[in-house]
Structure formats: C-alpha cells, structure tokens
Amino acid sequence: MSWTPDLPIVSLKDVHKSFGDFEVLKGVSLDVMKGEVICIIGPSGSGKSTLIRCINALNDIQGGSITVEGQEVSDPKLDKLALRKKVGMVFQQYNLFPHKTALENVMMAPLKVLKEDPKTVEDRARSLIKKVRLEGKEDNYPGELSGGQQQRVAIARSLAMRPDVMLFDEVTAALDPETVKEVLVTIKDLAAEGMTCILVTHEMGFAREVADHIYFTDRGVIVEHGPPATFFAEAKDPRTKEFLSQIL
Numbered sequence: 001m002s003w004t005p006d007l008p009i010v011s012l013k014d015v016h017k018s019f020g021d022f023e024v025l026k027g028v029s030l031d032v033m034k035g036e037v038i039c040i041i042g043p044s045g046s047g048k049s050t051l052i053r054c055i056n057a058l059n060d061i062q063g064g065s066i067t068v069e070g071q072e073v074s075d076p077k078l079d080k081l082a083l084r085k086k087v088g089m090v091f092q093q094y095n096l097f098p099h100k101t102a103l104e105n106v107m108m109a110p111l112k113v114l115k116e117d118p119k120t121v122e123d124r125a126r127s128l129i130k131k132v133r134l135e136g137k138e139d140n141y142p143g144e145l146s147g148g149q150q151q152r153v154a155i156a157r158s159l160a161m162r163p164d165v166m167l168f169d170e171v172t173a174a175l176d177p178e179t180v181k182e183v184l185v186t187i188k189d190l191a192a193e194g195m196t197c198i199l200v201t202h203e204m205g206f207a208r209e210v211a212d213h214i215y216f217t218d219r220g221v222i223v224e225h226g227p228p229a230t231f232f233a234e235a236k237d238p239r240t241k242e243f244l245s246q247i248l
C-alpha cells in the first residue's frame with residue numbers, strides 16, 4: 001500500500017528493543033503526522049536515544065513495527081541508505097570534519113553520497129547556511145565557530161540530503177546556555193516551514209511553545225503524552241510530575 005500524507009509519516013507500533021537480555025523499549029507506540037513537531041522527554045536512561053535511533057534503523061528492533069512513509073524500517077529488503085536520506089539525524093556531538101570549512105561540511109554528503117552536480121550542491125549548501133542564519137561563516141572552519149554555530153552547520157549538513165523527517169537527539173545539551181537559543185530558533189524556523197521534527201530535548205520552554213505533542217518516557221515505556229497545554233497542566237502520572245518538578 002502506498003503512503004499518502006493523511007497517514008502518519010512515522011509510525012511506531014508496540015516496538016520492543018533489547019540489548020542482549022536487557023529490554024530497553026517495552027512496547028512503544030506513537031504516530032507522527034507530516035509537519036508535526038514531537039518532543040520526547042524523560043529521565044536519562046529511559047530509552048529516548050534508542051527510540052529515535054530505531055526510526056532510521058541505527059538500532060534494530062526485536063518486536064513490533066516502525067514505518068516511515070509507509071515503509072517497514074525492519075524489512076530486510078529496505079534500502080537503509082534511502083531511509084537515511086529520508087530521515088535526517090542530528091546528535092548532541094555534531095562531529096563536523098575539522099579540516100573542512102562550514103560550506104564544505106554541508107556539501108560533502110550530497111557530493112559523495114548522492115553524486116550530485118557540484119555547482120547545484122554548492123548553491124544549495126549556501127542557501128542552507130543562510131537558512132540556519134550563518135551567512136558569512138561559509139569559509140570558517142569548525143574550530144573557528146561557537147558550539148551553537150557548529151551545531152547549526154550540522155543541521156544544515158543534514159538538511160543537504162533533503163530529508164522528509166528530522167530527528168534531533170539532545171542537540172543543545174552540550175552547548176553553552178547563550179548559544180542554545182540560536183539552535184532552538186533554527187529548529188523553530190524549520191518547523192514553521194513544515195519540516196516534520198522528532199526531538200529528544202530537555203528544553204521545556206521550546207517543547208511548550210513549538211511541540212504539537214509531548215511524550216514522556218520512563219524505563220522503556222511511554223508513561224504519558226499529550227499536547228503541551230494538557231501535558232504541562234494536567235500531568236497525572238507521579239513519574240511525570242516528579243520529572244517536571246525537577247526540571248521546571
């Protein structure tokens with residue numbers, strides 16, 4: 001069956017994931033519609049990174065189903081490269097190539113992986129650097145940029161593959177407080193343009209303002225979820241309440 005935009009672009013159904021005997025995800029289900037922003041919050045070790053890494057098949061799953069645009073991610077016939085073009089991912093550690101400029105970092109994957117025309121790739125890379133509000137920094141090396149600027153180059157690099165969905169795993173957690181905001185603004189810009197975003201984040205102000213839906217995970221299950229208004233005002237589960245009381 002072919003996917004249409006009225007169906008979830010990402011869908012997890014009863015996903016189970018173990019590392020050896022240790023079950024990290026114990027039946028996780030969630031649906032994301034095209035253009036939605038989903039925030040996943042929860043204590044450290046609750047399985048948030050594992051969950052989003054399953055979506056682009058960086059982790060395999062032992063039970064349940066994950067589909068992206070209707071395609072089963074665990075299907076052995078699935079082209080993983082095609083999946084990862086469709087689903088971009090940005091991590092806490094941005095890992096830019098230190099000996100390449102910002103522009104070269106953004107151009108690299110489309111040139112090497114997609115083998116696209118260099119001029120087209122460069123034009124698009126320049127416009128992506130503008131999009132993440134780094135115009136003028138094209139020729140700077142990562143070491144000459146702040147953490148927040150480097151993270152925005154990493155976001156531009158991921159966008160250069162023209163993904164349909166973006167995954168962000170605590171992308172501001174390692175940044176100085178003054179550069180956190182500029183990265184969040186970049187993600188907000190993307191969301192406003194209709195990019196589907198799935199974020200693991202502890203930035204509650206951002207989640208409240210930008211998320212369509214918030215999921216709270218604890219020990220491998222989704223304990224509670226809802227749109228920000230109800231999530232923050234009416235959290236019922238004691239684990240959610242305790243977490244929010246510590247973080248807010």
Ligand code: ADP
Pocket residue numbers: 019024042043044045046047048049050051
């Ligand atoms: P979170 O992102 O919520 O902090 P993680 O998804 O990183 O949580 O980890 C959930 C649990 O799975 C942790 O107990 C962690 O130690 C374990 N874990 C994560 N990755 C691996 C791995 N590759 N091998 C074994 N255990 C892992």
Ligand code: MG
Pocket residue numbers: 048049050169170
């Ligand atoms: Mg994590």
